[in-house]
Amino acid sequence: MSNQEALSLNDLNVAYGVIKAVQGVNLSVAEGSITALIGSNGAGKSSTLKAVAGIEKAAPGSIKVYGEDISQLQMRQRVINHGVVLIPEGRSVFTTMTVEENLMLGLRVGDQRAAAGHAATFSMDEAYDLFPVLKDRRNGRAQMLSGGEQQMLAIARSLLMSPKVLLIDEPSMGLAPLLVRKIFGVMKDVFARSAVSVLLVEQDTSIALELASDAYLLTHGEVVAHSSSDEMRRDSRLREAYLGKGDALGKTAKQGQN
Amino acid sequence: MFEFVSYLMAGLSLGSTYVLIALGFTLIFGVMGIMNVAHADVFMLAIFTYLFISTTLGLPVGWALLIAVVAGALAGLVVYWAVLKRIDKSHPVALFVSTLGVSYVVENFIAKRINFQRPSLQPIFESDPIILGGVVFTGPRLLLFAVTIVIAGGLIIWLKKSKTGLLLRAVSENPLMARVVAIDTNRVVMIAIAIASFIAACGGLVVGNATLTADAFIANSLSLKMFAVAVVAGIGSVGGATIVGLSLGIIESFTVAYAGSQWQNVIGLVAMAVVLMVRPQGLFGRVLRVG
Amino acid sequence: MFGFYVDDIFVVALTYGLVTLGLYVTLASGQFSVAHASLMGLGGYMGGWATTQWNLPFPIAIILGGLAGGLGGLLIAFILQRTSGILLGTVTIAIGQSLSLVAQNTEFLGASQGLTGIPLKSDLPTATILMALALTAVLLIQRTSFGMQVVAAGRDETVARSLGVSILGIRLYGFGFGGFLAGLGGVLLAHHNGVIDPSNLSYAFEPLFFIFLVLGGYSSAWGGVLGAIGITWIMEVLRFNGGTFLFLDQQDRPWLLGLVLVVVLIISPDGAIRRKSIKTSMATSAKVG
Numbered sequence: 001m002s003n004q005e006a007l008s009l010n011d012l013n014v015a016y017g018v019i020k021a022v023q024g025v026n027l028s029v030a031e032g033s034i035t036a037l038i039g040s041n042g043a044g045k046s047s048t049l050k051a052v053a054g055i056e057k058a059a060p061g062s063i064k065v066y067g068e069d070i071s072q073l074q075m076r077q078r079v080i081n082h083g084v085v086l087i088p089e090g091r092s093v094f095t096t097m098t099v100e101e102n103l104m105l106g107l108r109v110g111d112q113r114a115a116a117g118h119a120a121t122f123s124m125d126e127a128y129d130l131f132p133v134l135k136d137r138r139n140g141r142a143q144m145l146s147g148g149e150q151q152m153l154a155i156a157r158s159l160l161m162s163p164k165v166l167l168i169d170e171p172s173m174g175l176a177p178l179l180v181r182k183i184f185g186v187m188k189d190v191f192a193r194s195a196v197s198v199l200l201v202e203q204d205t206s207i208a209l210e211l212a213s214d215a216y217l218l219t220h221g222e223v224v225a226h227s228s229s230d231e232m233r234r235d236s237r238l239r240e241a242y243l244g245k246g247d248a249l250g251k252t253a254k255q256g257q258n
Numbered sequence: 259m260f261e262f263v264s265y266l267m268a269g270l271s272l273g274s275t276y277v278l279i280a281l282g283f284t285l286i287f288g289v290m291g292i293m294n295v296a297h298a299d300v301f302m303l304a305i306f307t308y309l310f311i312s313t314t315l316g317l318p319v320g321w322a323l324l325i326a327v328v329a330g331a332l333a334g335l336v337v338y339w340a341v342l343k344r345i346d347k348s349h350p351v352a353l354f355v356s357t358l359g360v361s362y363v364v365e366n367f368i369a370k371r372i373n374f375q376r377p378s379l380q381p382i383f384e385s386d387p388i389i390l391g392g393v394v395f396t397g398p399r400l401l402l403f404a405v406t407i408v409i410a411g412g413l414i415i416w417l418k419k420s421k422t423g424l425l426l427r428a429v430s431e432n433p434l435m436a437r438v439v440a441i442d443t444n445r446v447v448m449i450a451i452a453i454a455s456f457i458a459a460c461g462g463l464v465v466g467n468a469t470l471t472a473d474a475f476i477a478n479s480l481s482l483k484m485f486a487v488a489v490v491a492g493i494g495s496v497g498g499a500t501i502v503g504l505s506l507g508i509i510e511s512f513t514v515a516y517a518g519s520q521w522q523n524v525i526g527l528v529a530m531a532v533v534l535m536v537r538p539q540g541l542f543g544r545v546l547r548v549g
Numbered sequence: 550m551f552g553f554y555v556d557d558i559f560v561v562a563l564t565y566g567l568v569t570l571g572l573y574v575t576l577a578s579g580q581f582s583v584a585h586a587s588l589m590g591l592g593g594y595m596g597g598w599a600t601t602q603w604n605l606p607f608p609i610a611i612i613l614g615g616l617a618g619g620l621g622g623l624l625i626a627f628i629l630q631r632t633s634g635i636l637l638g639t640v641t642i643a644i645g646q647s648l649s650l651v652a653q654n655t656e657f658l659g660a661s662q663g664l665t666g667i668p669l670k671s672d673l674p675t676a677t678i679l680m681a682l683a684l685t686a687v688l689l690i691q692r693t694s695f696g697m698q699v700v701a702a703g704r705d706e707t708v709a710r711s712l713g714v715s716i717l718g719i720r721l722y723g724f725g726f727g728g729f730l731a732g733l734g735g736v737l738l739a740h741h742n743g744v745i746d747p748s749n750l751s752y753a754f755e756p757l758f759f760i761f762l763v764l765g766g767y768s769s770a771w772g773g774v775l776g777a778i779g780i781t782w783i784m785e786v787l788r789f790n791g792g793t794f795l796f797l798d799q800q801d802r803p804w805l806l807g808l809v810l811v812v813v814l815i816i817s818p819d820g821a822i823r824r825k826s827i828k829t830s831m832a833t834s835a836k837v838g
Contacts, residue, residue, distance in 0.1 A: 055434070079440040086438050094431050101424060105439045108421075112440070161439070293639050341811055345818045351581060352818035354635050355759055356811050358583070362756035363807035370800045478753055482646040485639050520654035527647040530640060531628050538636075 004066065006031040006197035007052070007165045012061035014047045021047040023221040029165070032191065034198040036212035038205050044221035045201040046089070049167050052199065053086040054078045065165055080112055083164030089173055092154040095143035099134050099153060102142055103127060106157030113162045120162050121194045127156040130186065148179045155187065168200040172207050184211045265511050271399045271468065273507020274406035278461030279480055280487035280499045281410060282454030288430035288494020289450040292353055296337060296361040298477035298484055300455045304330040304462035305472045306368055309379060319382060323463060330459025334451045361477060369474035382467045398468040405464045409457055410500040417496060426450055430494045486526030490533045492543020502541065556673040562781035563676040564737040569761045569773035570683055571730030578723030579703040581638045583755050584625060585731040587645030590750030592618040592732025593739035597664040600740070607670045611679070611736045618732015619725045626724035630717070642752045649751035663746025664739070671741040679737065680774070683730055687770045699723070760810045780806070
């Protein structure tokens with residue numbers, strides 16, 4: 001695994017009118033690693049992710065994928081030419097379509113990327129092997145899947161798109177922590193194998209620190225801390241970030257052990 | 259029995275008209291999220307184009323039909339490119355009013371060209387009526403119904419089975435997610451508009467063939483039904499629009515027969531109001547459009 | 550006052566002005582209804598009925614017509630209380646068309662011919678007084694705290710809700726008062742033309758009022774009124790050239806005006822009808838983190 005920077009953000013700013021959601025964020029994600037953006041609600045985590053995906057405008061700021069600046073590109077170009085794939089929070093599957101149709105939409109992108117010269121990393125069969133439950137339900141409507149299964153579907157679809165940089169917004173939202181851990185346990189190998197780099201945004205700090213190897217703490221749109229997950233776990237500023245919600249980190253860590 | 263069947267037939271003709279115009283409208287609404295009031299005018303444009311090409315220019319019927327249909331499809335695209343595309347989605351009211359404006363412009367422009375008259379046409383497709391069990395089925399009406407079934411059926415199958423149909427359904431359900439999977443939403447919208455306008459143009463021609471008049475302001479009475487069918491069926495639901503459209507026609511036909519013609523145009527409205535109060539996503543709409 | 554011809558044009562202009570004012574009131578309160586042309590017709594039918602069938606004096610007919618328009622508006626507001634935005638607009642179009650078609654088929658309302666023989670009572674003094682009263686009412690209401698809340702709600706529904714403003718109250722004002730004004734215009738129209746028919750109930754004229762409002766100035770009560778008066782006059786004046794300009798003549802006026810409306814909307818959609826929907830406001834606040 002090389003230590004190339006798959007994704008690097010330099011002085012990223014995102015504003016909604018006069019509201020500055022993200023201010024001067026610098027961060028980088030090493031190839032094949034999983035990096036987490038944590039912080040309380042309103043800290044600017046989602047906005048950062050959306051700026052990288054291309055939903056929001058980064059003004060000013062640079063977004064580099066393997067050294068190439070994508071900040072001026074349309075979302076579609078980011079996906080096809082640079083493999084920047086977003087898994088939005090909440091409803092990120094097409095519920096009126098079947099499981100297979102959802103996956104087809106992902107595969108379509110993978111094929112387009114392959115045609116543009118980027119190696120395909122995933123086939124439909126591999127996706128079904130990874131998540132057998134999807135195979136069982138392949139002709140069923142996505143609406144019928146449970147929350148966890150929908151998340152699996154979203155991930156499988158994203159993998160079919162041959163991602164290089166995977167952006168995940170709140171993977172644990174609405175799911176039991178055990179399930180999230182299980183899914184990601186499987187995913188970690190896949191990511192490492194295919195050199196997929198992940199930037200995820202998480203509200204639940206303890207899960208974030210379990211899944212990721214690196215974490216950036218955001219408060220009011222700025223990065224206030226960055227280190228490896230282990231160090232973060234021991235950092236008291238994290239507790240401060242949760243503004244007197246008690247020993248939030250200690251509590252959730254305990255719950256996590258159950 | 260005889261009466262029942264003839265009311266039913268009349269209802270199916272009426273309903274076919276509604277379906278043909280509502281299909282395109284609901285397609286556009288599904289894919290773009292806007293209610294294009296001017297859609298009904300494509301219907302009208304097709305018949306006037308046909309008239310112009312065949313009478314004023316004197317071209318043979320086949321050519322006139324072809325040009326009329328293509329012109330209709332193009333008209334929709336032109337309106338999209340010239341107007342709809344240029345008003346950002348974040349101003350839904352301005353977008354809506356612009357469709358009102360376009361409709362007003364087109365209707366009055368055509369009306370002026372024909373001096374605010376209502377020309378009549380020669381039938382385009384004629385055939386001897388079929389008489390079954392004492393009931394007369396006129397050629398044009400049968401054609402209207404047949405064309406409707408073919409178009410509606412074709413559209414439904416295409417949406418379900420084809421690749422582009424899948425893309426269209428994706429954009430309809432969730433435009434943001436569609437962008438996330440790198441779908442070129444602009445291209446999909448254009449395809450949808452072209453199809454929708456094509457259907458409306460075909461509709462205008464077969465209905466013109468059956469009614470033998472051309473009215474520049476037909477949209478004013480038709481669009482009521484267009485809205486009603488689309489709203490009652492549910493956003494973007496093509497199969498639903500077909501069922502609801504035909505049903506509305508049949509219900510109206512029987513209402514006129516047994517209760518008087520003044521109630522005909524209230525049914526659609528009432529159905530619409532009820533659905534909006536009780537089940538806003540429509541009878542067949544599965545999910546309130548996201549975004 | 551100025552001679553019959555000029556008086557007459559002013560009466561028509563002020564009539565349109567009243568309806569446009571009604572449109573302004575409804576839109577400014579944030580309700581998107583395009584039923585004013587129909588409510589105008591409704592007022593016209595009511596007023597015409599009052600003078601021809603019940604032999605009531607003109608002023609009473611005026612009030613009744615206004616009330617008819619207002620009640621019509623309130624009814625719409627009630628039925629559609631759970632709908633808003635474009636869907637609402639669409640339904641109001643449908644209502645208008647429906648009314649028109651129903652009237653066409655109803656015998657006691659004169660079917661397609663409508664009500665005829667309405668006394669020609671609309672004169673300049675009456676029209677001017679009505680307009681003055683209406684404008685004053687609107688402007689005064691806007692200065693009250695209720696009025697300011699309405700304007701705020703019109704600009705941004707989220708703000709309105711967070712201020713605890715009664716949405717129902719705003720809707721009642723927007724639809725009810727807006728409809729009332731349209732109804733007033735209708736009575737004037739009926740007693741100017743001597744006749745009111747189903748076409749006056751249809752939606753067809755609505756874009757005209759939008760044109761007046763958008764071109765005259767959408768953000769103030771005066772705007773729509775001035776727009777109506779101004780454009781009516783310009784159209785009249787243009788009639789003088791034998792009415793022709795290049796290859797265009799009077800009958801081209803409608804579509805030309807419509808074209809201007811569309812162009813204005815493309816160039817300045819934000820200005821045209823200024824209102825942030827709940828969605829955009831919520832999206833904005835949700836995006837922050």
